[in-house]
């Protein structure tokens with residue numbers, strides 16, 4: 001009986017760690033990302049079709065507005081947010097505005 005409880009506890013801890021990892025970006029928590037998003041990027045919704053935007057053909061280094069991670073983009077049309085921040089805060093990867 002004790003063994004089963006231990007397995008359940010280990011399982012719960014595993015889930016908590018996993019959820020935590022999914023809700024942080026570059027070590028910044030979801031709550032912080034959302035607060036930063038509202039103060040830096042506002043409450044507007046994205047209405048732009050970003051698929052029409054074409055950047056220049058050059059590798060460009062950019063920094064995510066929310067978590068501060070630095071990455072390279074294959075063209076000059078750099079995004080505002082990294083994939084993680086966009087997913088966690090429900091914002092547009094390209095312009096940082098809220099996704100509907």
Ligand SMILES: [Zn+2]
Pocket residue numbers: 025026064065066067068069081082083084085086
């Ligand atoms: Zn980010």
Ligand SMILES: [Zn+2]
Pocket residue numbers: 046047048050092093094095096097
């Ligand atoms: Zn957008």
